[in-house]
Amino acid sequence: MSSVAPLVQYPIPCPECNFYTSNPASVLLQSKTFECRRCQHQQALNDKQLATLKRTVSHLQNCGLYQTATTDHADAESSESFA
Numbered sequence: 001m002s003s004v005a006p007l008v009q010y011p012i013p014c015p016e017c018n019f020y021t022s023n024p025a026s027v028l029l030q031s032k033t034f035e036c037r038r039c040q041h042q043q044a045l046n047d048k049q050l051a052t053l054k055r056t057v058s059h060l061q062n063c064g065l066y067q068t069a070t071t072d073h074a075d076a077e078s079s080e081s082f083a
Ligand SMILES: [Zn+2]
Pocket: 014, 015, 016, 017, 018, 019, 036, 037, 038, 039, 040, 041
C-alpha cells in the first residue's frame, strides 16, 4: 500500500454553506465524515464522494506526481522555508 493518501488534501463542499473544506484523503477514507470549517456542520461522505476520493488517490499514486514531490525534495526545502 502506498502512502500518498495522507498527503493529498481533498476538498469537499459543505451541503449547508457550500464552503469547501480540505482534509487529508487518508482521514476522509478512515472516518468517512468531514466537518465544515466555516459552519462546523458534520456530514458523512456519500458513496459517490467516497468512490471519487478513492479514484483520485489511486490516480495520484499511479501518475507519480506525489511520489516525486514527497521524496528527497520535501525534507530539504520545507524546513528552510518555514523556519
Ligand atoms: Zn458549512
